[in-house]
Amino acid sequence: MTTSADWGWPLGVFIPEQLSFVRAFNNPTTSELIGAGAASLVVLGGLALAVFLIWSGWWRPIWRDWLTSTDHKRIGIMYIVLSLVMLSRGVIEGALMRTQQAAGLNGGFLTPDHFAELFSTHGTIMVFFVAMPFVTGFINYIMPLQIGARDMSFPVMNQVSLGLTVVGATLVMISLVLGQFSTGGWTAYPPYTGKVFSPGVGPDYWIWSVAIAGIGSTLTGINVAVTIYKERAPGMHLFRMPLFTWTALCAAIILIFAMPPLTVSTLMLAMDRYLDFHFFTNDLGGNMMNYANLFWLFGHPEVYLLVLPAYGIFSEVFATYSGKRLYSYTSLVYATMAIAVLSFTVWLHHFFTMGQGANVNIAFGIATMVIAIPTGVKVYDWMATMFRGRIRFSVPMVYATGFLILFVIGGLTGVILANPTIDYQVHNSVFLVAHFHNVLIPGVLYGMLAGYHFWFPKAFGFRLSEGWGYVTATLWIFGFAFTFFPIYFVGLLGMPRRSVSYSDPAFEPFMLVAVFGAAMILSALGALVVQLLVSIRKRETFSVPLGDPWNGRTLEWATPSPPPEYNFAIIPTVTDRDMFAVAKAQGNAFEKPAEYEDITLPKNTAIGMMVWVSGTGLGLALVWQVWWLVLVCVIGMLVVLIGNTFRTDAHRVIPAAEVAAAHQAWLDQIAAATPVGRLGEATPHNKGLAAQEAVQ
């Protein structure tokens, strides 16, 4: 173990030998060079961004309009930007691991420790800093629009939540340069991650990034649930809420109840490591099984909190592109609630093999399988929604149908794993790796990408390139299939998970197919970037300022694109499900209201940024045990948060006349525009005013 003796007190346990560049210089192996290369990407990327912002002068509008904004839409977009940035790192790491395993027969080019760091960061990033911000971003952006609200209930807290989430992501990125990350997987099971077996700073990076981001997520859950309960437009009773809002509500409830166990388990692990407590140690009354319980008490609901909003997005996509109401809305709602409740009853299937006895295993095995029932209800409802619909096979529908097919396969392997006797055989093989990628990629990621394509024109006022959209979607779907189906086979052949290399030549052909699939996923990521760049370049051609490019059904489409910061000129009155579709059918979707009101909105505030700065400082100081800095950051954060409560002029008013003028201008544009039918949807004629169709 390294010591801080030479540096003394000011820098804690930090020594320059832990910089990845220094490590690579001292020991230039392929493994270290890859690490240093990634670290230099982080440093150069950060520097390039800073230089670019100063050179272009964009830092001022970005600060004014985005970083200090309390607008739920901007906060939502920032969440999604964060998640896309982290997605690129996560995908590259995944591809690197596949490459290692393709070359991994009796060797390969990575050291076991480096491989362990890779699967730990890959998992941590994908779950906490890709999937969660992506989901949170959509909920933030779409949900208040769907329920006809002006903003979230607690806009400033919303900004603070974002700040805390970014702290976690920042810490994971910094770990590439300063020191190393945990080698204990995304679940960080002690006693391996305890002080005895992992004396370095790796697990500390994991602990603080996950704990701090987790607190942000708890606050988000509270914010979302309260918003949905309290801010709905008149007439929007619960069973008129769009499906996505329903899933957002269930996800929020899961956040409120599932994040605290994560906070507790990470902080207990921290106490074990820092203060010599004995929660999960091998000696003196520690019990690591309690960690497994606490972690999965969070971890299992977590996967449903990710997948439920994706279900919500698919529900909107199937209904919109089939030109129909959702089939059996009520059963979809009940299935969503059932899944949210059941998600809390199955955590123990993550440790079937850890000796709790057959009866307990049976109970949890059955509970796990039961989740397949409401999920099956949903799948049939989505298929029935398409049945006899006027289907447009647009890009989000490609993702959605890809999801239907692949996700059912993933679900079936889940039912297989829910059987304790089978689980004994395969739980520690890559079969399990294939299973959870098979549910998380088609389930969550395709949902998010479908939503990204679906709502992008709402957020920015122009469509994404459909051509590149098809390319991207196809690459994601086939890339997934080529990467993970072979892994099921290797898993059944007995290849253990998390192993850097193997000695059985029978695994190799499968691994070669998998690396081909990984290359396709990498290209899919590339195509996603190209699609965005192409669309930005052609934004005039793709522009849909009128706000309803896909003949949408729910209230978010009843606003201009992008929506004004107050969302609705006047709060809509809801009389039906699919309110906007009904209003369009009745011909009163774009009526001028009798009178406008002044709108009160929260002022901009830098509190989220201050939380980010002090939180990142706090995390780093804790990782490196720089106690004076811990004190400074804690005091700084308290001053910021308490000081904020002394603000009395936190609101500003937008005068009714201004609202009226903007609304009138939009109505005039609508009146002058030619509606575009389904066939013209992907053409420049689509300015966001969809023609009415005969089908309901």
Next chain:
Amino acid sequence: MTEQLHPGLNLGPQHGKAHEHAETVMFGFWVFLMSDLVIFGVIFATYVTTVNPMGIAGGPGPADIFDLKSVFIQTMLLLTSSLTFGIATLMLRHKKGVRHVVLWLSVTLALGLGFLIFEVRDFSTMFANGAAPSRSGFLSAFFALVPLHGLHVASGAVWLVVMMMQITLFGLVPMVKTRLLRLALFWHFLDVIWIGIFSIVYLGGLA
């Protein structure tokens, strides 16, 4: 203007804007408390799993370290502080003015600090007798659960000070009133948690 008294703090006209706003923030705070309750719940569960020979690991057990007399005094101090907070709320409701509200809040603060002093004294006695959290899983869980409640009380005390500052600065405006109402919820919530600690940790441990 005839003013109707109604449950709650009489922030303004019944069903008026102030009322609607209060409804959202109060509900939000309840949801936060439920989340906090889960935190205490899992730590309680952890604690209960350590009160056995394996968790105690040959170190001091409940009978060796708990001083029921001191804990009883703490209980009395904390419960009385909830009572005085309730009186402060009544002063607010019946518009007795800033002076009365601040007075009763100060009494609450004093009782809360008294509670903390006794608690810290207990902890230091335990440390002196070798009952430190590093000794055993049982003591780790004890020192996660009970000081966490103490930390909440300390935060509540800071919050009380902040509120007294804001009452003096802004007067009893709706913003201050709803914050007081939330602090009241928080303070009473800590009583509920303490009753759990008193029954499960102290009485249960000595039973």
